[in-house]
Amino acid sequence: MNRKYHELINFNKILRSGAGASIISLYASVAFQYLLHLYAAKIYQTGQYGHIVLALTLAAICGVLMQLGFSNAVVKFIGVYDTKNQLGLLHGVVRGAGFFSCLGALTFSLISVAIIYAIPVKDTQYQHALAAGFITIAPLTVLLFLQNVARGFKHMYLATLPKGVILPCLTTLIALALAVVRRNSYVFIYVYAATALITALGLYSLVCRIPRYAKARKTKPEYEVRIWFGTSLPIMLSVGLNKFIQRCDIMLLSVFAPASIIGIYAMAARLAQGINIANLAFNRYWAVSMAKHHLNLERKQLQSTVTKTSRFAFLFSLPLTIFLIAFAPDILLFLGKDFVHGYWLMIILLVGNLIRSFFASGITLLQMTNEEKTATRILFRCAFLLLLGYIIFIPAFQAWGTAVVTSLGLAGVGAWAAMACKRNPGCYTGAF
DSSP, X not given: OHHHHHXXXXXXXXXXXXXXXXXXXXXXXXXXXXXXXXXXXXXXXXXXXXXXXXXXXXXXXXXXXXXXXXXXXXXXXXXXXXXXXXXXXXXXXXXXHHHHHHHHHHHHHHHHHHHHHHSOOXXXXXXXXHHHHHHHHHXXXXXXXXXXXXXXXXXXXXXXXXXXIIHHHHHXXXXXXXXXXXXXXXXXXXXXXXXXXXXXXXXXXXXTTSHHHHHHHTSOOOOOHHHHHHHHHHHHHHXXXXXXXXXXXXXXXXXXXXXXXXXXXXXXHHHHGGGGHHHHHHHHHHHHHHHHXXXXXXXXXXXXXXXXXXXXXXXXXXXXXXXXXXXXXXXXXXXXXXXGGGHHHHHHHHHHHHHHHHTTTHHHHHHHTTOHHHHHHHHXXXXXXXXXXXXXXXXXXXXXXXXXHHHHHHHHHHHHHHHHHHHTTOOOOSOO
């Protein structure tokens, strides 16, 4: 009884800390992103909604890759340099990583758009949607990078709300105001890209006012480019592969299925991914602590942080899973009778996501404890097996095959990372 009371007290302390802010902001973020997708699905129905999801999925994957691994590496370096009070390097890593990320994203966007319009196609709506998705990559990369800088300084609201709340709210409001957006799905994506740019500019001004970074900006920037890239490139592969595992189902399904099937599956997947909110929140908040405990050789504190991350992520995922099982049919029916066919697809995907949340801290722990290459190997092997499964099952079973393979892949990543973490750094990543 005393132990349970002690755990309850610790839980309340965690919620009052920055982890609570991370949970609240991420729940708000996911809620508003759901509203954005619900609005798009309602006005466009399954066909054009499939185009929107495909374009935004493409932007999300490339937006992570174009950060060149600095998405998580900058969080790690900020934690290390801030602990050692190395303000010059703190200034340099934010400026240098931001420059390389922005340059890579802008170059990739322009080249990709040129290639898309150079290829003759019959479906111009589809072509315009893909081009809009590639244009979205540049502002989205900037926004994601700035949010990760804020996460490094543990400003969890700034690390979540701009992309999660402000971006979908502004996009929805503009779409409601402009009739042309409701007629053309690709215009909706262009509105999303413009809103992402505006949000990124506003976030930059706020990040510059963070006290520790404002102080660092007054010092001369110092650069350790070789060390940064030596750390960030393996992270780029692991983060990119992780995002590929989460999103490649829609990309590959689009090769074998019509846009209407993509729309049905995409909404089911969007609902199932909602249980990962706590997983993201606790990992984002405690990632810096993992790096610091590993740096200071504090093994017991590291294990404690890892256990708290997985346990609370799993416990927060359970009630949301129950809610979706009970009320998802009503949500899908509201969007349109075609979307109801995705209910059992959502159930299959929920299983994989729930198992992944049980081992929530595995990949993050490897990335924060100089085991980036191990994380990359795990994700690469899982991505290869996923791709093989998709090639075998999607042509025959389309959405059903996609759901089963994706669920197995999500569960496999969590379990595989847990075994790797047990060997090195010697931590158990399960919730219980």
